[in-house]
Amino acid sequence: MSTLISGGTVVTATGTLDADVLIVGEKIAAVLARGEATDAATFAAATAAADAEPEADMLIDASGKYVIPGGIDAHTHMEMPFGGTFSVDTFETGTKAAAHGGTTTIIDFAVQAKGTSLLATLDKWHEKADGNCAIDYGFHMIVSDVNDATLKEMESCIGGGVTSFKMFMAYPGVFYATDGEILLAMQQAQRTGATIMMHAENGIAIDQLVAQALAAGRTDPVNHGLTRPPELEGEATSRAITLAKVAGCPLYIVHLSAAQALAAVAEARDAGQNVFAETCPQYLYLTLDDLARPDFEGAKFIASPPLRTADHGKALWRGLRTNDLAVVSTDHCPFCFKEQKELGRGDFSKVPNGIPGVEHRMDLLHQGVVSGEISLQRWVETCSTTPARMFGLYPRKGVIAPGADADIVIYDPAATQTLSAATHHMNVDYSAYEGMQITGKVAVTLSRGRVVVADGEFRGSPGHGTFLSRGLNQYLI
CATH class of the missing domain: 2.30.40.10 (Urease, subunit C, domain 1)
Known part of the structure; x- marks a missing residue:
């Protein structure tokens, strides 16, 4: 043919x-x-x-x-367990939607639960995806339980084509890893050539701010953003960069939303460190004002990191132009407003975190071309070619x-x-x-x-x- x-x-x-x-x-x-x-x-x-x-x-x-070249969305969450429910796009529905929007490859996250092995987790995600996807797909591995067995299995995952591992400085009690655990995983990544991906927010401090807000009766969705200030994203990003420098491993900051975090990434890159970062369309187009929409409508926009004020979005566009932000992904993690987002009515901390977006990433970034924020070539680079190179798919993909x-x-x-x-x-x-x-x-x-x-x-x-x-x-x- x-x-x-x-x-x-x-x-x-x-x-x-x-x-x-x-x-x-x-x-x-x-x-x-x-x-x-x-x-x-x-x-x-x-x-x-x-x-x-x-x-x-x-x-x-x-x-x-x-x-x-077909788009590569390097950050999606199909059928992801979170807060007692699951993201509503299956690998079938999510990849069909992606194709409608010009994305021909997704890289999803296999989620290690506490007490389970990485290889068993990978098998479970293969069962979810295999035979169901309309477009090609790969996996990153979320590491939430750092121990000797996990560290050994990281190398086995690389043999299975999973060469990047995501860790969290947020969500204590669920995904959170201590600095010591992060350092151990980074040292293993340095030995194997793998990339560590980091959700960089100071989860310990954020939990205190959330508890204080709820105790004071501040329960509306906008408080999700107010209790996760950009300074705590900047601090965690700086700390992750320092740990990566000590370990000598490559670091990829996921869904960067704050100017403070971007400044830390830019400084590290200027110093020659292997530090990379992505942002998402929601941080370019939506703001804290959306979280403040009345009648609980703001819950639709709860994600972590949260939406910021408009000045952060301007900084992110600038970061895309300077290549301090290398990739645009979606962090696609859809929860229905009815029944799922409403789990947090009266308590913003119980709203499932996630915004749908896999279908419109290419379109939304094209608006940056239309408005003069980025060039036509940069559109293709950030949405396709760079993620292909960053995650070991080039030149098969992205060109x-x-x-x-x-x-x-x-x-x-x-x-x-x-x-x-x-x-x-x-x-x-x-x-x-x-x-x-x-x-x-x-x-x-x-x-x-x-x-x-x-x-x-x-x-x-x-x-x-x-x-x-x-x-x-x-x-x-």
């Missing part, structure tokens, strides 16, 4: 090219400068080199549209080049759409961006050469997605 995508503008992390893309089977066979695909001799040579018939089986007209998987999105920059729960495909009863009018929309999504979304219709199937055994971080110095 061969497919020719013609007439579009190929956008990569390094530039643009008026070119046509030839796909043979699941791989990109050739990128042909405009006109070469219509030259019989050139096209015949390209198809022959790929051992394909001299005529494409399918033609896709991308005139007036961008042709970009439009011969030999790469044919994960390709045809994106219409002139289309308009209004984001709404009424039209999204995520399995959740609200949109964090309800009514937001945006410019740009996915026209076609291909996963490994197969059209899985076209003109708003899902044409793929559960089980098409395959597990990705990942290599090591390619940015280490």
